[in-house]
Amino acid sequence: MIVNGDLVTRKSYQHDIIFRVKSADRPIVKLMGEHIRLEADAPYEDLEKVSGSEYHRRKQQVDEQEAYSYRLFRQDYRLLKEKRDAEAGNGYQTGTEAKYFQIPPRILHLDGDPLFLKKCIALYEQLGLQVHGQYLHEKEMPHRIMDLVEKVHPQIVVLTGHDSYSKAKGTTRELEAYRHSRYFVEAVRNIRRKYPNFDQLVIFAGACQSHFESIIKAGANFASSPARVNIHAIDPVYVAARIAYTSFMDHINIWEVIRNTISGEKGLGGVETKGLLRIGIPYSEEAEEIEGTEETGENQ
Known part of the structure; x- marks a missing residue:
């Protein structure tokens, strides 16, 4: 017997793909991707429970992918830091260590999955x-996004969760054929009505198989999914992090x-965008307070 919370495959x-059972009501069961941002429906008879050994085998593969992605980001971060160190030291004599403080942007991350949010x-x-x-x-994002933007005052907004495309509902060009894409589109439009400058407030929006073109047209800097493929749970974080650690003087290399x-x-894809990191000189212990390095996360 399959019940809510079980791990299953089709x-x-x-x-x-491994899914979590969101609602086991027969005959159609609602599913949420365990590692990817995909929401789906399936007949009860089409589902099979995942054994513990199979889950751990696949989980190990996912962990290896995540570790590789993290290593890539750390390599890029070191290169960005070396560039900042060099630029900060230009005003000093050769041999003097460059010390500076940095002000990274504040991020607002809205997620339709509480477990994925916690991981992010x-x-x-x-x-x-x-x-x-x-x-x-x-579904709530278009209606509540502006209140949250006004409360948090972010420089980066991430709108993500679950999505999917259904051939039965239309072609890939029709927004109505997608489970949640229209809500991402509406939320992005609401933000851009007040914040039209792409470099003042940077937006990532979308999930698995989302209607990339509509989300970009609505005003997102980055979105998913150009080829209507599934995206990993933590991919939006790496997009936001690259923006956050690139100087506002530099354009972001989309391919990087x-x-x-x-x-x-x-x-994933996007449009030309500037970074949002600012550095300051001189550095002091009091400057650490300016950096505001304390992180906050709410799961409500």
Whole structure:
């Protein structure tokens, strides 16, 4: 018997993805991706429970992917830091150590999955970024986004959760064929009505198989999913982190951003955008308070 919270795969899809059962009501069961941002429905008879050994085998593969993505980001971060060190030291004599403080941007992350949000918050903290995290169903995002933006005053907004495309509802060009894409589109539009400058407030929006073109047209800097593929749970964090640690004097290399993600160019894309990090001189112990390195995360 399959009940809410069970881990299952779909027989008709050759057991390709592990899902959590959101609602086990028969005959159609609602599913949420365990490691990817995909929401789906499936007949009860099409589902098979995942054994503990199979889950741990696949979990190990996912952990290896995440570790590789994290290593890529750390490599890029070191290069960005070396560049900042060099620029900060230009005003000093040769041989003098350059010391500066930095002000990274504040991030607002809205997520339609509380478990994924918790995982993302942990990664933001690991990367040393300030974030206000909020669990919010995708349908609520267009209605509540502006209140949260006015409350948090972020420089980066991440709108993500679960999504999916259904051939039965239309072609890939039709927004109505997507489970939650229209809500991401509406939320982005609401932000851009007040914050039209793409470099003043940077937006990432979308989830698995989302209607990339509509989200970008609405005003997002980065979105998913150009090839209508599934994206990994933590991919939005790496996009936000690259923006956060790139100087506001520099344009972000879109390919370098996507390189750090697990999904790659089929899952993520974007438009030319400036970084949001600012550095200051001189450094002092009191300057640490300016940096505001304390991270916050809320799961409500």
